[in-house]
Structures are given as structure tokens and as C-alpha cells.
Amino acid sequence: xxxxxxxxxLINRLTIxxxxxxxxxxxYRFATYDALRFHVENPDPFAFYFLVTPIEMIIFVMVxxxxxxxxxxxxxxxxxxxxxxxxxxxxxxxxYSLLVFLQAVIFAIFIxxxxxxxxxxxxxxxxxxxxxAFISLATIVLDTLFFSICALLLLAVYxxxxxxxxxxxxxxxxxxxxxxxxxxxxxxxxxPTIGWRLTEIQCPASLYDVFVKAxxxxxxxxxxxxxxxxxxxxxxxxxxxxx
Amino acid sequence: MMVTYKVRKEKAHALFPVQRVxxxxxxxxxAICVLAGVLSPFGYHDSWSILYQxxxxxxxxxxxxxxxxxxxxxxxxxxxxxxxxFSDYLRNSLEHAGAYVFTRTIKRGNWxxxxxxxxxxxxxxxxxxxxxxxxxxxxxxxxMLGDATVQGWQVVFNFFLPAVTLNMLMLLALLIPVNILALxxxxxxxxxxxxxxxxxxxxxxxxxxxxxxxxxxxxxxxxQGVFAWHDTVFTQIMFSPGVIEGFSLGQSYAYLLVxxxxxxxxxxxxxxxxxxx
Numbered sequence: 001x002x003x004x005x006x007x008x009x010l011i012n013r014l015t016i017x018x019x020x021x022x023x024x025x026x027x028y029r030f031a032t033y034d035a036l037r038f039h040v041e042n043p044d045p046f047a048f049y050f051l052v053t054p055i056e057m058i059i060f061v062m063v064x065x066x067x068x069x070x071x072x073x074x075x076x077x078x079x080x081x082x083x084x085x086x087x088x089x090x091x092x093x094x095x096y097s098l099l100v101f102l103q104a105v106i107f108a109i110f111i112x113x114x115x116x117x118x119x120x121x122x123x124x125x126x127x128x129x130x131x132x133a134f135i136s137l138a139t140i141v142l143d144t145l146f147f148s149i150c151a152l153l154l155l156a157v158y159x160x161x162x163x164x165x166x167x168x169x170x171x172x173x174x175x176x177x178x179x180x181x182x183x184x185x186x187x188x189x190x191x192p193t194i195g196w197r198l199t200e201i202q203c204p205a206s207l208y209d210v211f212v213k214a215x216x217x218x219x220x221x222x223x224x225x226x227x228x229x230x231x232x233x234x235x236x237x238x239x240x241x242x243x
Numbered sequence: 244m245m246v247t248y249k250v251r252k253e254k255a256h257a258l259f260p261v262q263r264v265x266x267x268x269x270x271x272x273x274a275i276c277v278l279a280g281v282l283s284p285f286g287y288h289d290s291w292s293i294l295y296q297x298x299x300x301x302x303x304x305x306x307x308x309x310x311x312x313x314x315x316x317x318x319x320x321x322x323x324x325x326x327x328x329f330s331d332y333l334r335n336s337l338e339h340a341g342a343y344v345f346t347r348t349i350k351r352g353n354w355x356x357x358x359x360x361x362x363x364x365x366x367x368x369x370x371x372x373x374x375x376x377x378x379x380x381x382x383x384x385x386x387m388l389g390d391a392t393v394q395g396w397q398v399v400f401n402f403f404l405p406a407v408t409l410n411m412l413m414l415l416a417l418l419i420p421v422n423i424l425a426l427x428x429x430x431x432x433x434x435x436x437x438x439x440x441x442x443x444x445x446x447x448x449x450x451x452x453x454x455x456x457x458x459x460x461x462x463x464x465x466x467q468g469v470f471a472w473h474d475t476v477f478t479q480i481m482f483s484p485g486v487i488e489g490f491s492l493g494q495s496y497a498y499l500l501v502x503x504x505x506x507x508x509x510x511x512x513x514x515x516x517x518x519x520x
Binding site: 013014017018021024025028029031032033034054056057060061062064065067068071164165168183 | 315
């Protein structure tokens with residue numbers, strides 16, 4: 001991947017506006033977070049880490065912002081020059097997957113950096129730095145997988161329907177699934193969690209626990225890449241006007 | 244021989260195809276409002292508390308405890324749908340007729356002025372008729388207010404009108420940047436960015452303790468539209484737990500009006516610089 005491609009992909013008006021919005025929201029989150037929420041009786045760093053990033057904030061704020069963040073990648077796929085240079089359609093999907101993986105890493109770091117700062121600065125408790133580093137890294141990995149799934153789902157629906165609004169709506173439905181089954185009495189623990197809840201790890205956690213949590217996310221990622229490959233064989237990404 | 248042409252004056256009140264589409268969208272949002280009104284009685288005792296939670300924004304005035312997720316969804320969904328359906332108003336108008344209008348008019352500002360007035364009309368129609376529909380429905384469902392000391396006119400002048408006016412100004416303040424961003428960047432980008440910031444600030448203010456909300460709410464533009472946080476005689480009597488001391492209605496009106504004026508100036512500058520091709 002050339003430096004020019006990366007620059008076009010990462011530095012554009014849409015990504016800049018998303019970064020500014022996230023920065024404003026994170027600063028505000030930091031300012032309004034109250035130290036009283038840290039319960040001294042039960043100093044569990046895992047619980048605190050996920051307490052400062054509530055699921056409502058992810059579903060209703062971060063996932064929609066990520067939708068805008070991944071629109072440039074879809075526009076890049078629609079560019080006829082980009083598609084023809086990659087020789088075949090499968091390569092286009094693999095390149096897109098790589099690009100969104102990079103994007104997802106950046107986005108996951110954006111989200112987790114403020115949780116980490118809140119935990120380290122606002123908390124009256126002192127945590128073991130190795131534990132905090134482990135939680136942060138594990139969460140960044142799991143968040144990256146979650147956001148990669150979001151981008152691949154967005155592409156699959158967009159390639160099928162050519163409607164970005166519909167694709168965004170389907171993505172929102174996927175993201176809200178975990179939130180809904182948390183809040184509908186009688187369904188907690190019965191219906192499977194397939195989204196954000198899979199990124200939350202409980203104390204005590206080891207590398208094996210992270211792998212167990214990552215496995216369904218990895219399976220979903222692989223499934224969506226396969227679906228995108230199938231779609232790419234039958235649908236053109238490039239716009240008809242550009243060919 | 245001189246030939247004269249009769250020029251038909253465009254009727255300002257006529258609904259052109261684009262406006263007709265948006266009128267239908269407005270009806271859809273109003274239907275959703277009524278649906279939300281039908282669904283909202285679950286968990287509440289009287290129509291008064293439902294109106295306070297939804298129209299007055301009482302769902303956010305929780306004094307530190309995290310508000311109920313479904314109550315928030317019920318409260319903000321009609322607003323979100325309205326903003327989404329009207330997020331491409333300027334963009335659509337420009338795509339349909341902009342090229343013809345801009346080549347004939349000397350100032351682009353005139354075109355924008357008419358579009359913003361139309362947008363304001365839609366916002367007014369939504370705010371007032373939505374409030375009236377939901378209020379009437381709730382009163383029909385649950386009977387009149389539970390508290391006998393509160394008179395109907397007092398409710399209209401001290402709660403309904405200020406809450407609806409605040410909502411209206413807030414919606415306008417949200418819709419103008421949404422439309423400008425949709426015009427300049429992408430149809431979805433404007434809606435998602437502005438609404439994400441709006442929802443995040445409300446959620447954070449609602450879940451923060453009262454002492455922190457009292458510092459932040461009077462400063463933020465997005466919190467000005469929540470009636471339940473304002474310090475009025477009526478809110479002190481009826482919603483005392485959520486009221487922020489010194490957060491006056493007049494201050495919010497002034498804040499929102501200045502914000503809308505600033506957004507209009509920004510949108511004029513933005514429209515002047517836009518490339519039609």
C-alpha cells in the first residue's frame with residue numbers, strides 16, 4: 001500500500017471531522033467524570049475500565065462516528081483506477097479489509113486512551129500498571145476486531161444495495177443488539193451477545209480469556225470477509241460513471 | 244411591435260415537489276411521536292410525569308443516577324428521526340433546483356434565506372403539533388393532571404409553551420449545522436456528527452452528579468433545550484430534584500438565538516463559497 005493511498009485514506013475531511021468530534025467528546029467525558037464512582041471497597045480495575053466506557057456511549061456515539069470514519073474506504077473502492085490496479089476483485093476485498101483493520105486500530109486507540117487516562121488520573125485508587133497495560137492492550141485488540149466487523153458489514157450491505165443509509169442502519173441494528181438484550185427483561189443470558197459485550201473482559205483475565213472472547217469476533221470477521229468476496233464476484237464496486 | 248411576456252409569480256405558499264416530500268416526512272415523524280406517546284405510559288403513573296419526562300426532558304434530570312435507557316430512547320428517537328429526515332433539506336433543494344436558481348439570482352443568500360425560512364416552518368410545525376398531539380393523547384389516555392392545584396392555563400403558559408419553544412430553537416440549532424455539513428461533506432456525516440455530540444453531551448450531563456452538571460449545563464449549547472434543568476418557579480414546584488440553580492430560561496433563549504444567528508451567518512458564508520460543479 002503506497003504512502004499516497006494511506007494519506008488519501010486517513011487524512012480527509014470526513015476523518016478529520018470525526019477525530020475532532022471524538023476529541024471534543026472525550027475531553028468532555030474526562031471533565032464530567034466523577035471520582036466518586038470508583039468504589040473503594042471493591043477495587044476491580046476491569047470493572048472500572050468498562051464502567052468509564054458505557055455501552056450507550058459506544059452504540060449511540062462511537063459506532064455512528066465510525067460509520068463516517070469508514071466511508072472514505074468505501075469511496076476508495078468505488079474508484080475505478082484503484083480497482084483496476086489491484087488486478088482482480090478478491091484483491092480489492094483483501095485490500096479493503098486491511099485498510100479497515102488499520103482504521104479500526106486507530107479508532108480503538110482513540111476510544112481507549114481516554115478510558116485509560118480517566119482510570120489513571122481521576123481514580124483515587126492506585127492500580128498495578130501491568131494490569132492496566134494488559135487491560136488496555138486486550139481491549140484495543142478486541143475493539144479493533146469489533147470495529148473491523150462493523151466496517152465489513154457496512155461494505156457487504158453497501159455492495160448489495162448501493163445505499164449507504166441502509167448500510168448504516170443495518171450496522172446500527174447489529175451494534176444495538178447487545179444493548180437491547182441487556183435491557184429487555186427475560187432475555188439476558190438467553191440470546192447470544194455478538195457485538196460490543198464480547199469486548200468486555202472480566203477479572204481475573206488471562207491471555208486465554210482474551211482469546212476466548214476474540215474467537216467469536218474473529219469468526220464473524222472471517223465470515224464477513226467471505227461474504228464480501230462472494231458479493232464482489234457478482235457486484236461491481238466501481239461506479240458505472242467512472243468505468 | 245413589442246412583445247410582452249406574462250411572468251407568473253411563484254406562489255410562496257405552494258408546496259413544490261421537494262417540499263411535498265418533506266411534508267410527507269413531517270407526517271411520518273408526527274406519527275412516530277404519537278406512537279411514542281402511546282408507548283410511553285408504561286412505567287409511569289400519570290400523564291403529567293410522562294409529559295415531564297418526554298417534552299420537558301425530565302429523563303435527563305436524574306441527579307447523578309444513570310437514566311433509564313429505554314426512557315432516553317423514547318424521548319430522543321422522534322427528534323433523531325426528524326433530524327435524519329430533514330438532514331438533506333438544503334442538499335436536496337440544491338440538487339433539484341440550485342443550478343437553475345443560482346444562475347438567475349444575483350445573491351445566493353436570497354435562496355438560502357427562503358430555504359432556511361421553510362426549514363424553520365417545518366421545525367415549528369413539528370415542535371408544536373408534536374407536543375400538542377402527544378399532550379392531547381396522554382390527557383385522553385390518562386385523564387387530566389393528577390395534581391389538582393395546577394390549573395390548565397398555568398400548565399400551558401409555564402410548562403408547555405416554554406418547553407416547546409426551547410425544543411424548537413434547539414432543533415433549529417441542530418438542523419442548520421446538520422444541513423450545512425451534509426451539503427459540504429456527505430449526507431450522513433452531518434447528521435451523525437452533530438447528533439453524536441448532542442447525545443453524548445446529554446448522556447454525560449445526565450449521568451454526572453448534580454454538582455458537575457450544574458457547572459457544565461449552562462455552558463454547553465446542547466443542554467439549553469432541556470426544560471427540566473431550568474430554574475423557574477414552575478420547575479421548582481413540580482420538578483425540584485432536577486433543577487439547576489440559576490439556570491434561567493431567558494439565558495437559554497438568548498444563548499440559542501445567538502447560536503442560531505451565528506449558524507445562519509456561517510451557512511451564508513458556506514453557501515457563498517460552495518462550488519456548484
